[in-house]
Amino acid sequence: MVNLFGHGFIGKEYSAKYNCIVNTRDNLIPKHNKILYFISTVDNYNIYTNPYLDIETNLITLINVLENARKKFNSNFEFNFISSWFVYGETDLPATENSVCTPKGFYSITKKAAEDLLISYCNTYSIKYRILRLANILGKTDNKVSKKKNALQYLINEIKNNNKIELYYEGMFYRDYMDVEDAVQAINLVINNGHDNDIYNIGNGDPILFKDIIQYIVNKTKSSSEIIMVNNKDFHGKIQVKSMYMDNSKLKSLGFKKNYSIFETLDKLI
Numbered sequence: 001m002v003n004l005f006g007h008g009f010i011g012k013e014y015s016a017k018y019n020c021i022v023n024t025r026d027n028l029i030p031k032h033n034k035i036l037y038f039i040s041t042v043d044n045y046n047i048y049t050n051p052y053l054d055i056e057t058n059l060i061t062l063i064n065v066l067e068n069a070r071k072k073f074n075s076n077f078e079f080n081f082i083s084s085w086f087v088y089g090e091t092d093l094p095a096t097e098n099s100v101c102t103p104k105g106f107y108s109i110t111k112k113a114a115e116d117l118l119i120s121y122c123n124t125y126s127i128k129y130r131i132l133r134l135a136n137i138l139g140k141t142d143n144k145v146s147k148k149k150n151a152l153q154y155l156i157n158e159i160k161n162n163n164k165i166e167l168y169y170e171g172m173f174y175r176d177y178m179d180v181e182d183a184v185q186a187i188n189l190v191i192n193n194g195h196d197n198d199i200y201n202i203g204n205g206d207p208i209l210f211k212d213i214i215q216y217i218v219n220k221t222k223s224s225s226e227i228i229m230v231n232n233k234d235f236h237g238k239i240q241v242k243s244m245y246m247d248n249s250k251l252k253s254l255g256f257k258k259n260y261s262i263f264e265t266l267d268k269l270i
Contacts, residue, residue, distance in 0.1 A: 002191065003030050005065060006038030009142040010082070010134075014184040028061065030069045033077035036191060037065065040082070043148040044105030044239045051106065058110035059117065066121055078128040079118065080191045085135055085176075085203070085244050087112040093174075094207070094247040097133070097199040105239035115199075128196040132187060135203030135246060138265050139180030152177065152213065156269050159217050164226045168233075169242060171211030176203045176245035179260035179268075186256050193254050200250050204258050207245035216263060220270055 004011055004020045005028075014036070015022055021031045025039060039061055046053040062081075069077050088095045089102035103112045115131050122129040138153060145153040152175075158165050178186075186202045194200055218225060248256070260268075 001032050002034050002036050003032035004036045004038065005030075006040065006082075008038060008042075009139065009144065010137055010180060010183060010187075011038040013139065013141060013180050014187060017184055018188055025061070028065050028068055030065065030072060030077070033069070033073045034080075034191075035065070035069060035077060036080045036082070036187070037062070038082045039065075040084075040111065041107050042144070044086075044107040045148050045235075047106050054106040054110040058107070058114050062114050062117065063121070066118070070125060070127070075126045078130075078196070079122065080130045080132065080187075081115065081118050082187070083115055083131050083133045084108075084111050085133055085201075085246055087115060087133060088241070088244065088246075090241055093243060094205065094245050095201070096247045097201055097250060104241075108239070119197075122197070130190060130194050130196065131199040132190055132202050133199065133246065134183065135176040135178045135201070137178050137180050137183045138269060140269060141180070153269060155214065156217055156266070159214075159223045159225045160221050160270065162224045164228060165214075166228050166230045167211070167214065168230060168236065169210075170229045171209070171214055173210050174207040174243040174245055175210055175213075176205065176207055177213075177262050177265065178202070178204050179258070179265040182258045182260055185259070186251055189254050189256055190251065198250075201246040201248050202251060203246045203248050204262070205246065205248035205252075206262070207243070208262055213262070213266070216266060217270065220267070 005023045041057045086108040091099045103109045190200045
């Protein structure tokens with residue numbers, strides 16, 4: 001049995017497929033000693049509206065759950081922490097679990113700080129942990145798609161509606177996209193078979209040029225969308241990395257095999 005914290009896009013997909021006890025953010029007391037922790041902010045833009053939000057959500061809420069778990073189970077629990085490729089920042093590609101991390105932006109920095117806090121806490125109290133760094137995850141059930149979060153799905157909808165779209169870097173950058181069904185399969189594989197006190201990249205390990213993705217969507221939908229090449233906006237250029245894809249050798253060593261290519265996932269979304 002897994003005690004899941006955070007019931008957003010990926011958490012809901014996981015709980016629908018696997019047997020879970022679900023805790024929302026209103027209840028931070030664990031009910032089972034095998035914890036899968038999703039609670040997090042989702043982008044780097046909170047600095048404009050609430051600069052405390054990433055710190056409160058990604059760090060303070062995390063330590064509250066850890067403290068509650070330790071009070072209830074002593075050190076007899078395991079903590080599986082869902083992190084993000086954003087922690088890598090600008091680094092050599094493909095990013096491995098041992099790559100140097102240079103995150104930029106409040107979301108990215110606090111996710112990496114949360115990893116470090118978790119490792120220190122668990123080492124101090126002899127608690128087992130795993131850290132899972134997710135690639136870009138795509139799925140029809142993501143109901144918070146926007147320019148800021150899951151931008152590709154946002155662009156799919158714009159292209160389907162024949163709206164004008166803007167591309168940074170003329171689309172000449174790489175991403176690694178993963179179907180949410182493959183993602184939850186990978187997460188379940190790691191939390192049940194992965195090594196304790198270790199980090200795993202959760203992605204397909206297949207870099208794809210963003211321009212090629214957009215062209216595929218336009219062709220598939222027979223869209224008349226005008227594609228405008230724009231200069232990178234100041235904030236986006238300061239905070240976001242240009243290209244990112246991760247090495248998933250450790251995940252594959254556990255027996256992971258994807259079910260969907262990027263184009264099969266795009267077809268579902270289209």
